[in-house]
Amino acid sequence: MTSVLAYSSLGFYLASFTLYGWWLYHSKRLLGRLATATLASGLVLHYASLLQRSRAVESVPYQDLYGSMSLFAWFLAITYLGMERFHRQRSVGPLVLPIVILLVCLGTLLAPPVPPPHPPARGTLFALHVTSNILAYAAFALSFVLSFLFLAQNRILRNRKPGTVIWQFPALEVLERMARSSVVVGLTAMLFGSVLGMIWTHRLRGTYLTGDPKEIASLSIFLLYAAYLWLARTTEWRGARSAVFCMMNFLVVVFSYTVVNVYLSQFHRYF
C-alpha cells in the first residue's frame, strides 16, 4: 500500500513537472493551473504515503535517512506551493520539482518496507522538533533555488541579452523577496524546532545542550541565514552578492544534513 501511494505521488510529481515545463514554454493559463493542481494531488498522496509509513513504525516516518528525505521532499513541495500562491508566481516550479522528485526517488523508492523503530525517538515533542527542522531545511532549499534563478537572470540582464524566455520569470526584486521570505520561514521553523529539541533533551537527559556537533552546525546555519537576511535588506550586499551568500549557506545545510548527521552526530542520525 505504501509503495503504491509512493509510486502514485512520484507519478503526480513527474506529471506536474512536465506540465510546469509545458506551461513555461506555451504560457497557457490552463496548463499552469493543471500543473498546480497535479502538484497538490501529488502532495496529498505523498502525505498519505508518509502516514502509512508512520503507522507501520508506530512513530514519526523519519526513523531513517529515507523517511527523512521523503518528508524533506514533501515540505519542499508544500513550501513551494505556498510561495506560488502567496507571490502568484508559477515559473519557479520547473526548477523546484526536479529536487522534489530526486528526494522522493531517494527517500521513498529506495527505502526498506518497514524501518526498525527506535525506542527513544517517540512522542509529540520529538515529532514536532524533527518536523520543524526538516521544514526549515526545505525552506532553505527553496531559497537556494530562488537565489540560483536570481543569479542566472541577473547575469543575463547585465549582459544585455535577455532573449525571449526571460519575460516568463519573476522580476529580480520579486525573486529576492521570495528568497528572503523563504529564509524567514526557515529560520522561524528552525528556531521553533531547536527550542523543542532542547526541551526534549532536557526531559530525557536533564540538560538542554549535549555538545553534539549537530547543535554547533545548526547554530552556524541559524547565524549565517540571519546574516544573509540582514545583508540582503540593509547594505550594499543586496542583489547578486547576497544571492551568492544564500546559496553558500545552503551548502552548509547540506553538509549538516549529510556529513554531520551520518559521521559526526551521536543523536541526530537522519534529520
Add this chain to the structure above:
Amino acid sequence: MPSQIILIGLNHRTASVDLRERVAFSPAQAIRAAEELRARRIVDEAVVLSTCNRSELYGVPCADADSAAGAMECYFSAFHQLPPGEINGALYRHLNTEAIRHLFRVAAGLDSMLLGEAEILGQVRQAYLAALEGGVTGPVLNRLFQNALEVGKRVRAETDLGTRPMSAAYAAVKLAEQIFGNLKGHTALILGAGAMGEQVVEHLRHRGISRVLVSNRSRARMDELALRFAGEAAGWEQLPHFLEQPHVVISTVSSDAPVLTPSLVERAQAARGGRALLMIDLGVPRSVDPRVGKLYNVFLYNIDDLQRIVEQNKQARLKEVPRAEAIVDEQLEKFLNWQSGRKVWRCWRNSGKSSSTNAKNSCGNTWRS
C-alpha cells in the same frame, strides 16, 4: 442571399497614411454612417471599425451581396467626399467567409502593423459596443463581433503573440518591470527631451510608475516637459543629487563627452544603498559612459540593445502566428456552422408558413450542403 456578411475597407497595407487620415471615422461619424447605410436599405446591420491603421465597414446586406458591396463602396467614398477613382485602388472587398476570417485576424492582432499588438482588441470592442448602443447591429453582426472578441482573447491567452515587447520604448519599460516587478512606488528620471524618451515615460506612467523627475539643460524646456509628464523638474546643475533618487534613468541627451560618468553613478549608488539601477541610454552619441554598466547592481542598455531585444521578439512572435491562425480557423468554422444552422432554421420557418413540400426539400438540401 440573407445573412451574408460584407466587408469593405482599407488598411495600412493598401492605403498611405495620408489617405487613411482622410477616410477615418470619428465615433459619431461611425454611427451616422451605419444608420445611413441601413436607412438606404443597403444593409440590415452595420458596424464601422475605424482606427489609425484601418477604416472598415461591416454589413449584412438587405438583398444581393455584390450590389450591396458596390453601394457600400460608393457610400464610403461619398461620405468622405473623395472621388471613387482615388479610393478604389486602396479598397478591398470581402464576402462572407473571407470577411469573417478578416475580422477574426484583425481582432487577433494578426493584421496589425505591429504584429500581435493588444490595442486593436479594445478598438474592436469599442466599435462593436458603440454600434450596439446605436441600435445598428442585429443577430448576425452581434454574433460575429462577440466571436471576434473571443478570438482576440483566446489568442492572447493561448499564444505568446502579444507577450513580448515590440518597440524599443516598450522594451525599456519591460526591462524595468523585469528588474523591479511592479513599478508602483518607483521613480524615473528623464534627461533631455528626445521623442523616444517621451514614449518611454508614457509607457512608464501607463505601467504605474509613481514619480517622474525631468532634467534638461534648458530651464524653460525642463519646466514644459515636467508639466507634460506630470513630473517634477530636477535642475541640471543638481544632477548628482537627483541621481540618488530614481530606480530608472532614461537619457535622451546626445553628447560627445558622456554626461553620466562611472564616478558620478558610483557616488549616487553609494548614497542610495546599492539598490538596482536601470539606465537606458537613448542618446547617439551615447551620454552614459559604457563603464557604468560594469558597476555593481547597475543595468545599462543603449538603443542598439533595445533594438536587438525588439528584433528577437519579432522572430519569436512570428513563430506564434500558425497557432494564432489555427484559433482563427477553429472559431471561423464554429461561426460558419452557426450561420448555416440559422439558415436552415429560417428556411424551415418560412416553409412552415408556405406549407410547400418543395420548400421543405430545398431546406433539406441546404442542411445537407
